[in-house]
Amino acid sequence: MANSIRENGSLSRSVSGREMISMPHTLEIIWRNVMVYIYLHLTALYGFYLCFTSATLTATLIWALFLHVFGGFGIAGGVHKLWSHRSYNASLPLRILIAVAQTIAHQDDIYKWSREHRVHHKFSDTDADPYNSRRGFFFCHIGWLMCEKHPEFYRMQKTIDVSDLLQDPVVVFQRKYYYPLAVILCFVMPAVVPWYFWEESLPTAFFVASMFRYVFTLHATWLTNSAGHSWGKRPYDKQINLSDSLLAASFSLGEWHNYHHVFPWDYKVAELGSSRTSFHVVVIDFFAWLDLVYDRKTVRQRIVRSRVLRTGDGSHPYALKDCPFNSGDIKDHSVDDDEI
Ligand SMILES: [Zn+2]
Ligand SMILES: [Zn+2]
Incomplete structure (x- = not known):
């Protein structure tokens, strides 16, 4: 039935950029x-x-x-x-x-x-x-x-x-x-x-x-x-049809999709900061504390920043002139099992 x-x-483009x-x-x-x-x-x-x-x-x-x-x-x-x-x-x-x-x-x-x-x-x-x-x-x-x-x-x-x-x-x-x-x-x-x-x-x-x-x-x-x-902004790559939607991030308890498609190996599925939290990351980190989780992969801030400046849509704080990270006032303190 x-x-x-x-x-x-029609013409479309994959995430790898191939048409x-x-x-x-x-x-x-x-x-x-x-x-x-x-x-x-x-x-x-x-x-x-x-x-x-x-x-x-x-x-x-x-x-x-x-x-x-x-x-x-x-x-x-x-x-x-x-x-x-x-x-x-x-x-x-x-x-x-x-x-x-x-x-x-x-x-x-x-x-x-x-x-x-x-x-x-x-x-x-x-x-x-x-x-x-x-x-x-x-x-x-x-x-x-x-x-x-x-x-x-x-x-x-x-x-x-x-x-x-x-x-x-x-x-x-x-x-x-x-x-x-x-x-x-x-x-x-x-x-x-x-x-x-x-x-x-x-x-x-x-x-x-x-x-x-x-x-x-x-x-x-x-x-x-x-x-x-x-819906949403494309802070990490404006070329791809994937956006950081607040609605999707809310229901997924903290997953930001534009970030995720640019850095799919990051277990945080987001660049976590003061305004972004992820329930699932808290749970995974808790199990890591119990030694039940290992080999967590994430991305260094300097790599995220260079990608934002190279391909982002300009909505990320890194793209703003007065961002403290751009002046070197704030250091990269991200530490995980396996940073790439
Ligand atoms: Zn997707
Ligand atoms: Zn995925």
């Missing part, structure tokens, strides 16, 4: 996925409504918030920073915990998520990009999940090295048992815990902690692909 939408050809011709393409709509996402959103809306009624116990709301934050870390701090970009390393027990968190958020298994994300970085906003923002806000936010992928995606995906992922037994195990694990951890467990431990009604727990929480985390992630590729 598929419908089609015709796209015109690529966007070929005319017929988008094939997968109606089964459309129905699934309509169902998910209807149940999530009902769960959202229940949050404001006396039907939902306070403990259940706190539980749903915890699952959102925990699952969100599994995505942004786990499958994104740890497995997709290898911006830090983690011990086996912590990798298992992060894999559990990532499965609670249920956005495909670690292997598939990381592989698609590596394609997204290498071929940003081209036909090969699975969430190509040149097809519009709706497409890169959620529409891409309801369409057949562009043939260029499948062609370019073969050029991406993912051998490191298959050497991680946590990734291999999760991939092998992904669907039963996802059903249990994303939908069953979030509803059963409130029902069993504090006598919440099972339907209320399901609509609030399973469905509403799940869909809310999905949109928080998707905003990085949509708002992060649409």
